[in-house]
Amino acid sequence: MNDMLSTKNGFLIGLWILSTVLIIGLVFFGDLLFENSLLIVWGEIGVALFFLYETMVIILTDKKSKTLTGRQSINFFLGLKVGKIILSLLFIGVFVIAVNIELKRFVLVFVLLYLVYLLFDTFYLIHWEKKLKSKKTIEE
Numbered sequence: 001m002n003d004m005l006s007t008k009n010g011f012l013i014g015l016w017i018l019s020t021v022l023i024i025g026l027v028f029f030g031d032l033l034f035e036n037s038l039l040i041v042w043g044e045i046g047v048a049l050f051f052l053y054e055t056m057v058i059i060l061t062d063k064k065s066k067t068l069t070g071r072q073s074i075n076f077f078l079g080l081k082v083g084k085i086i087l088s089l090l091f092i093g094v095f096v097i098a099v100n101i102e103l104k105r106f107v108l109v110f111v112l113l114y115l116v117y118l119l120f121d122t123f124y125l126i127h128w129e130k131k132l133k134s135k136k137t138i139e140e
Contacts, residue, residue: 007128007131014120015055016051018116018117018120019047019050019051022047022116023044026044027044030043034105035102036101036102038101039099042095042106046091046113049087050114050117053083053087054120054121057077057121061076064076088114091110092107
């Protein structure tokens with residue numbers, strides 16, 4: 001159990017570091033990406049949105065992993081990922097309605113942010129699964 005807690009804490013720390021680096025990058029290099037500084041703020045809001053969502057995912061997954069079977073855990077996690085896609089599309093929709101400037105550039109940057117978090121999430125899941133398999137092997 002202590003290994004799983006350290007894995008969860010490591011993910012949350014890594015997520016915080018990733019989000020901080022992305023926000024700092026948007027602050028310093030946002031002018032190169034966008035002509036309008038309002039878009040930098042929207043990018044930072046997107047990073048914060050992903051940070052909060054991924055934090056919620058790890059907390060919920062940790063709580064549910066104790067009660068769900070393997071198949072149920074996979075379905076639960078995939079449901080959370082579908083929720084992330086829907087939330088991302090809603091965020092882009094709100095941006096289109098509220099700001100509606102430099103759409104292609106903003107959507108491209110937002111999709112890149114999405115992919116960065118997806119890669120980070122995938123790396124974490126692979127690491128988590130290895131921990132679970134090694135824990136089961138030790139118990140057997």
